[in-house]
Amino acid sequence: MIAPNMATMLAFITTDADCSPALLRKLLKRAVNADGSFNRITVDSDTSTSDTVAIMANGASDAPKLTAAGKHHDAFAKALDEVCQDLAYQVISDGEGVNHVIRVVIRNAASDTEAVRLARSVADSPLVKTAVHGHDPNWGRIAMAVGKAGAKLDPQKMTIQIGKTSVYRHGQPAKFDAGRVSDTMNQPEVTITVDLDLGEAGATVLGCDLSRDYIRINADYTT
Amino acid sequence: MIAPNMATMLAFITTDADCSPALLRKLLKRAVNADGSFNRITVDSDTSTSDTVAIMANGASDAPKLTAAGKHHDAFAKALDEVCQDLAYQVISDGEGVNHVIRVVIRNAASDTEAVRLARSVADSPLVKTAVHGHDPNWGRIAMAVGKAGAKLDPQKMTIQIGKTSVYRHGQPAKFDAGRVSDTMNQPEVTITVDLDLGEAGATVLGCDLSRDYIRINADYTT
Secondary structure (H helix, E strand, O other), X not given: OOEHHHEOOEEEEEEOXXXXXXXXXXXXXXXXXXXXXXXXXXXXXXXXXXXXXXXXXXXXXXXXXXXXXXXXXXXXXHHHHHHHHHHHHHHHHOOOOOOOEEEEEEEEXXXXXXXXXXXXXXXXXXXXXXXXXXXXXXXXXXHHHHHOOOOOOOOOXXXXXXXXXXXXXXXXXXXXXXXXXXXXXXXXEXXXXXXXXXXXXXXXXXXXXXXXXXXXXXXXXXO | OOXXXXXXXXXXXXXXXXXXXXXXXXXXXXXXXXXXXXXXXXOOXXXXXXXXXXXXXXXXXXXXXEOOOOOOHHHHHHHHHHHHHHHHHHHHHOOOOOOOEEEEEEEXXXXXXXXXXXXXXXXXXXXHHHHHHOOOOOHHHHHHHHHOOOOXXXXXOOEEEEOOXXXXXXXXXXXXXXXXXXXXXXXXXXXXXXXXXXXXXXXXXXXXXXXXXXXXXXXXXXX
């Protein structure tokens, strides 16, 4: 999770809510692990050593103190999730050489842990990333990245969609208009959905395509 | 572990040794997991679904039957390791857009499992791979890839070498001639050695640099 040249990501969030540090910490932890938030994005799987997200509340608001049982809690939590997701999206969009944000959605996995692992495996696969770069609706690479994650899986139950088009269904390649799906991949955001039909867990991880510019930016300078 | 266009790797090894299928299977399993052998190479971490290594023995040799306790056992095992390592090296050298084979050597890790995980983490890191592509002696990226593997680690004990030059020693960047190390990285094979000084386990994984040609080969064709 990086910006060019191994810079460190520092995100500061401020609020005028009146909120205890303990509750604020709990809500921030939830927000950075929400679908598509800071802990659910990957440019290249390489983790910076000092990424930081901080939140500060000064209590200057006239609203009542925020408590876990209070009536504003859920709205505040949802807003904080959205702020983190929005910032995380900007980090990915601004990744080295990125042309496409890839939204990897895992549905009906056996567990939350496996759902996140599967989503990361697809989002970090160089072959999936280059396929998106080339607008190639290559379901075989997606199936490969799902398979190598080592999670519970039944190919006969699995469905893979690119955008809204099923490209693989229940163990078989689906019939689809490759030209039209390729056109939908030539957009700023490409969604890959894998439905495992095994359980009720899900996860969304945001990745990006892998381009010559990624190589240029990361290879063509010296320390 | 792939060749261009998601082709499948098929390796066939033949011998005229007289050897039981059980012993041959055991020796082959050992050989494919040897340092730098088939299960210790990675072009891009993306695993083909049907890579195969097969060995066949017809027993036509005049040599005595090969047995686990026999006097030819160790020599045969060593030869088989070398055949597998040599073939695996050819696979990596022939990877998509490869200019440099990267030999990642982990020394004195806490366990064999962790040593392999650490070696893979360095060999699969896009930032390490692009640094090698650009001949950049960037020890920070190597330390990052070691750190993100989640293995037991003490930075104060760790030493990182590129070729024969220490670039990081016991928690501190080492003084070295960056131009000279960069020159040694402009060779067909670049060795990165990480000594953890924690235990007695080790592993060697072969990877490769990440180049624009990798992108070209994997992005610029359609299924």
